């Protein structure tokens with residue numbers, strides 16, 4: 001096997017110059033986001049007070065198939081892109097599968113995950129329109145770390161609201177954000193009206209993405225020259241992430257193979273969309289029949305057990321109404337270690353694609369995900385993020401099916417991040433302290449009942 005190529009790399013010249021805007025090519029366009037008061041479709045201008053203008057336009061652009069990557073953004077991509085496409089020979093051997101398994105290694109970004117692919121353009125567009133400060137929320141801290149880094153690269157000040165429980169449990173991500181000069185505040189905090197209200201009502205509130213989003217939006221709308229940014233769910237975020245799949249497409253050509261199955265873990269859908277959409281366009285045109293599988297946690301199963309309907313993007317109900325697969329914005333996911341997958345809804349584009357049968361979803365329990373991640377670490381030598389373990393588990397399921405049928409399928413999955421700052425989670429696994437969380441149909445129905453009139 002010594003002459004078999006392991007890693008496939010692109011030269012800097014081959015880093016894509018455009019992102020792929022799937023909205024322009026979807027057979028059924030997503031339904032529009034709605035103003036919750038008037039129920040009128042949102043216009044880009046309605047979002048200008050919150051996000052950089054160019055991002056608002058990208059959010060609602062369903063006309064242009066290709067969007068130019070600005071030179072300044074491409075220069076920053078060169079700091080870590082292209083990322084390698086890797087053939088997982090050792091994992092294949094351990095599974096004794098005829099499948100060919102490839103992964104796109106987004107863990108090599110300076111912040112250790114794919115999140116930087118969108119943090120860079122978001123910071124750039126803010127800078128370009130004269131914004132001085134950016135603000136955001138973060139859970140486990142991957143997004144906050146990426147935004148802090150990108151803000152520093154473009155000379156912006158960053159203020160990050162981190163979910164209080166993560167702020168206390170994951171001290172190193174806070175340290176990373178501070179290293180890049182960001183101001184990090186545990187949420188809920190006394191620094192905003194929303195935070196004060198929450199603390200007055202519930203003095204020991206542990207914080208949630210819902211509280212942190214509310215505080216960050218309030219800061220953005222009450223501070224001059226300040227915009228809010230978001231790390232997943234929205235259309236413009238998955239647009240930026242298509243850099244992953246566009247590179248992977250060129251790299252798969254170098255292997256002489258084409259994926260039969262593309263797999264990614266699923267929180268709000270940005271790394272899934274990032275790797276899947278560029279390949280999916282060949283399914284739209286009828287030239288390919290690739291299967292696309294989103295792997296979500298069994299404890300937060302919006303794709304496999306949620307409902308497709310309009311719902312809010314945050315707990316407090318401040319955002320526009322979005323047509324999505326959701327568990328209800330009041331759904332509080334169990335405290336699993338894949339913090340990046342604990343979100344009640346799915347992005348609008350992915351929701352429409354799932355509804356239309358262009359993709360599939362599977363749910364993975366916490367223990368199955370760690371079993372998979374540890375096998376991957378012990379074969380391929382990279383410790384995956386707890387989120388990415390879900391993609392690996394789904395890949396292993398498909399590879400095992402190939403073993404049964406003898407099929408030599410080509411499987412490509414996205415390694416969205418490494419787990420080197422999540423070793424506390426691995427420690428708990430080895431100590432036998434991690435468990436699965438069962439959700440009954442009643443648990444799910446309760447939260448959906450709350451949103452049935454939205």
Ligand SMILES: *Cc1c(COP(=O)(O)O)cnc(C)c1O
Pocket residue numbers: 113114115142143231232233265266267268269270271272340341385387388416417418
């Ligand atoms: C945030 C995160 C995810 C989940 O977010 P998506 O938008 O669904 O991609 C997955 N993996 C890692 C490493 C993350 O940081």
